[in-house]
Amino acid sequence: MVRLRNTYILPCLHGCPHPQVVSAGVGRPRVIVGTSGQYYILSSRLCCKACRRNWFADSPRWLEKLPKRFTNLLPAFITYKKAICKSVMDELRRTGKSPTDMTNQVNELMHLKYERAHLAYLHAIESVRDAEAGVYGQRTIGQFLRKEDAPRAFGPYDDADGWCGVSVSAYYLTDCLLDEFRRQEPAMSKILQGTFGQIFRSDHTRKVAQKVTLASGAMSSYAVMNENWLIVSWVMVQSETERSLEPMYQGMAKRYSDAGVEKAGYHWMDRDCCARFKIADCTPGEHLHWDAWKTTPSIVADATSGPLLNNCASRLHYNTNIAVKLDLFHCLRRFTRECTSEHHPLYSTFCQLLSAAFTVVDQEDLKKLQDAYVFCGSVDHRDACLPELFQAQGMTGVARWNYQRLVDLKQPGVILPAVFDPTLTVELNCASRRVTGQEKYPALHLSDRDTGERFGLEYREPGCRPVPLDWDKHRTQKRDEPAALVPPSLCRHLLLPKP
Secondary structure, eight states: OOOOOOOOOOOOTTOOSSOOEEEEEEEEEEEEEETTEEEEEEEEEEEETTTTEEEETTOHHHHTTSOHHHHTTOSEEEOSSOEEEHHHHHHHHHHOOOHHHHHHHHHHHHHHHHHHHHHHHHHHHHHHHHHHTTTTSSOOSHHHHOSOOSOOOOOOTTOTTTTOOOOOOHHHHHHHHHHHHHHHHHHHHHHHHTOOOSEEEEEEESTGGGGBOOTTOOOEEEEEEOTTSOEEEEEEESSOSSGGGHHHHHHHHHHHHHHTOOOOOEEEESSOOSOOOOOOOOOTTGGGSGGGGOOOHHHHHHHTSSOSSOOOHHHHHTOTTOEEEEOHHHHHHHHHTTSSOTTSTTHHHHHHHHHHHHOOOOHHHHHHHHHHHHHHTTSOTTSOBOHHHHHHHHHHHHHHHHHHHHHHHOOTTOOOOSSOOHHHHHHHHHHHHHHHSSOSOGGGOOOSOOOOOOOBTTOOOTTSOOOOOOSSTTSOOOOSSOSOOOOGGGGGSOOSOOO
16 A cells, blocks of 8 residues: 655544654554455554554544545545445446345455365366376475375365455445445535536336335335436425425526526426316216217317416426426327227337337437446346435436436537546546646536535425435444454465455
């Protein structure tokens, strides 16, 4: 690990006003689990001369007191139990896998490395025996110097005096994922608060919301996209009413007003696009008369005597002059759901001809849609998860979707990073501005202004009890001595990456 020389005065773990932290000798090795196996780092033992108390340099409580320029050198996320390499969290964020799937992948990789090392050990023994037998043209005398001919056992995977392999649990990886999300959450929220558009498309869906297990019942996911398919806002609601969306559109109106951006003029919705016309109740048997199906001027005048504009939340609380229209896909759905059966032999042909009458398929956009479906489908929506985990995965997916859409737009003169890490991009821009006077990625500049909008499960829906999100209940209890102590026998081994 790189040693950073600096005149910075190290803080005391116990908060001494005038700390004098010095090295008190070599500490202990800390095992780190990565995507390519496990490796070790040495943590020094520190002592404060002011309070005469000792601690290890890999204590998470002490690392939190250090500046970013120091902690950024660490190759892993260190907790009180174990340590996870940053490559594991990067892979988890990139693929969108669940912690259980990622745990199985990491454990499989580490066991594969163990089995291959065992095979290499057996092959080495065979090579020695072949040399002693003269297979290579000259016999060696090793067999006459050994007291025993039987080779030493390689040992099991978790042997403390041998391979000393570790295992990662899904619960612990969930712990690390939530901690990483809390670090990334401010930047992700600023990304959504800094997304604008002149045309909106909105939709309710319950497929994503089925992952959340709540005592209050089912929820719905509601997302608003702009003309470039970037997500402008995403909330989780318990009731699919216009009243439940009022705070969201009020926050969007404040976002546009504070930034001085012209509000969107068109809004394609999934429903509630029409005005509430007055339709007279029909009498029994009236539909059997031909005259009942005729549209007369008196019927039209009676039906349109009320307001001709609908009272959706986007018009009442965002832009009173917005033009509300029905989304094309939901318009097609209104035709197909009137079919008596989806198993009719002509149902598929009817849907194909209906789609061809309304749309022309762009193959490039279709390919992007299929890629997005594969990415979003990597998470099994049938498995229930914790609300905190759902919030972390949902916000990460929304922010990553917006970043990928910016990459796909290929706007001239716009420089974007090749990787997705909101917090890293923000820190790069800040450090580059301080050192060089200009940001590295000006297109991803995030404003310091907070509009107060909340997304996902943190959204406060009127008339509904908020979803409780307890981020500390998954965290391991803090103790003076960390629980992830490597067995003392490991100190006798070389502290190097395993072959």
